[in-house]
Amino acid sequence: MRRFFPHPRMMLVLTVLWLLLVNTFNLGHLLLGALLAWAIVYLCRDFLLHVPKVRKPLGLLLFIGKVFYDIVVANLQVVKLVLGPKSRLKPAFVEVPVAIEDEFVLSTLACIISLTPGTVSASLSSDHKILLVHGLDVPDREELIAAVKSRYETPLLEIFECSRT
Structure with a gap:
């Protein structure tokens, strides 16, 4: 059964999104939405990545607020x-060692870094142990590494049930 319906919850979400997009609830649109959801x-x-279980739901909410x-x-x-003088800028690429092994959590970390203005996740090493981060103003590389590790990694x-190195 799992082979033909790999992600039933996602199918349900996509079907509901279809119904919201067409702004009509009838049997035809429900079936079409379900068919499109299944096909997608x-x-x-x-x-699709496997999403690990959330160990601390309240911690996740607090973390989202912090982000x-x-x-x-x-x-x-x-x-x-x-708006200040450009001479004050100290852009730099910094290699941040990561202890996260789960692909979903690692991609979440990279997205959070890129969403925060002034920093961009530029690359991930082939062994998934080093995340290359570009910072707009990096006076101290070690400080940026410590901030990424303590604030996000x-x-x-702690929030997700995933392994670390």
Whole structure:
């Protein structure tokens, strides 16, 4: 059964999204939405990552709040840097060693870094142990590494049930 319906919850979400998009609830649209949801999930089953269980749901909510706060603060810092003299900028690429082994959690970390203005996840090593991060203003490389590890990596490892190196 799992072979033909690889992600039933995702199919349900896609069917509901279809019904919201067409803004009509009738049997025809429900069946069409279900068929489209099944086709999308079935055709993309090899590309979907396994999402590990959330160990601390409240911790996840607090973490999301912290990320939103960091995004707002980083926006203000980037505005200050961009409007100030360009000679004050110290852009740099920094190699951040990561202890996360789970692909979903690792991609979540990379997305969070890229969402925060002033930093971008540029590359991941082939062994998934080093994340290359570009910072707009990096006066101290070790400080950036410590910030990524303490603010994002450690909480992600605590929130999700995944292995670490």
